Amino acid sequence: MSNLINNETINILYKEIAKVIDNSKRNIVAAVNSEMVILYWNIGKIIKTEILQSEKAEYGKSVISDLSKDLTKEYGKGYSQRNLFNMVKFFETFQDEQILQTLSAKLSWSHFVKLFYIDDDLKRDFYTTMCINEHWSVRTLTDRINSMLYERTAISKKPELTIRNDLKQLNDKNKMTTDLFFRDPYVLDFLQLQDTYSEKDIENAILADLEKFILEMGRDFAFLGRQVRITVGNKDYYIDLLFYHRKLRRLVLIELKLGEFLPEHKGQVELYLRWLQKNEMNEGEEPPIAIILCASKNDEEIELLEVDKSGIHVGQYLTQLPPKELFQEKLHKAIERARDSLASREIE
Template sequence: MSQLTHAPDALLSEIRGLIDDARRQVAQIANSALTLTYWKIGKRIGVEILGGERAAYGSQIVVSLARQLEQDYGNGFGEKNLRRMIQFAEVFPDEGIVVSLIRELTWTHFIALLPLKDPLAREFYAEMCRVERWSVRTLRQKINGMLFERTVLSKNSEEVVRQELATLRDGQMTPDMVFRDPYLLDFLGLSGAYSEKDLEAAILREMESFLLEMGSGFCFVERQKRMSVGGDDFYLDLLFYHRHLRRLVAIELKLEKFQPSHKGQMELYLRWLDKHERTVGEEPPIGLILCASADAEQVELLQLDEASIRVAEYLVELPPVAVLRERLHRAIEHARERTALAASDGEQA
């Protein structure tokens, strides 16, 4: 009887998978426990500092603790990290929220979030990290790309963002949380004059980066999707599927400013997709028109939301922070004026 020198490949692969899964689970549990410990340390030191009568007392406490803890536990408990732990507990005061976040966020994620001054921005990035499972590198890219500011700009209100974050925490995903305006496509490397075909080709070439900018859940289906209606053929630039929304997403690329006629074109595509491509259990298709610019009043009057169409601008390079913030403030003021006008009309009626 011959001796077996090698285990069957399938069995070996399965056992390796079990070991790797167990190691990942142990690492995740250890990371969560350590991050929560950091929060508790920061909370406890914060309470002690608040109990002191002099400002210098807090600094002395941190320096003294760091000196002793470094001797016992190493550099991870030095003065700089202890101050981070204190700040961690200050900006994330709710232990329940911290516990929910540490299942997906590491201590390094939180370090990247601590410098953010706006509490809503911190909450936004933390929740998006949890939902979309961003790496630390991706988180930093999103912060540097001003994703929060662009999301607020597309919603015209921080209150809307706050409401949608609450919806996300309840485990629900809506189209309003998926789509943003503008989209930052600086990774495409486009400059000078380029055509819609150049833009489409660049997106396909940099599909991984494009999907990262769009957000998690998008899956590429097809380019130049042919749709035959009567004796004519129509071609949709890009077709995606969104797993969380459970619906097809039609994307049209426009180098020009948004035109009202674009709505009719997209409506045709969406109705065709609904009739010929939508399967049982899926939600109706939704459309995104990516254009060089768009007039907010035209988009508003066309009531595109009712037609399941979104319009967003794209930027091939990130503008200065001041420029984007100024645009954000203008959009919010415009939204407030519309709200006030609607309220005034309601009172007169």
């Protein structure tokens, strides 16, 4: 009996101490990372202000080359010529030391290397904010940049002031707007669908690779069910996919359409939303929203139907990512059209 009590006591103590050790290790790693990031920023500052902006600027590259050799010899390969220039770029991009102190506790040097090569300030702020709030790894950040997440998010089509306000709200209050959540198009290339497929095939593929689908939608997305039955009167209907978004604090239904978006889809999904609001919405939650994922859509038709006023977002899905240049051009044109449309409405 004594041995049993002794073993149980040791086991409890072991778990408590292991927890303290693990927490301490995480804190040490975070502190070391933060110090390294600030160190690199300070090195970039010295090189920028004392070498590249001095009267010796024409000798800058050769000076940095010699400096790199000396630093590498003494402190290791982290001080290569390329990395020293990265530190300069880092300082040039994030010049506010107070903001840097905050970010350095949340992002690694590898994250910063991806971020400071984004030339557009607004786009960089978007990726920085989303990276911190959704705890993206460096690989995830790279994938999101390569898939042009910013350009695909509804917020990119809004005025700059709206974008900055929404990002600030997410940073300061941990509150996300639907514009930061909705995308168009949705990139579902990871589903590996064949040339011929049905709506059921898409649904099955999403559920088979739910982790990647949720990563495309956002990490606060939680799966609730498929083919969720609702009954209106004596008639049954089925919601393709039902999720919950924690930051939005609302149910999100997804309706999958194999072909193009049709006006009648709006009425169908409005019915589902009203049923969910009446029967499934909990106290403190926002009204449910819907995403209709379709193979193609007519933007003018969607605008005339005013589907957004019903809490419905219509997004095209891509089962294959097109060539980057073509994709980039298409998205930039869509952003310009959306902003022009907003501007014309304000004039009216």
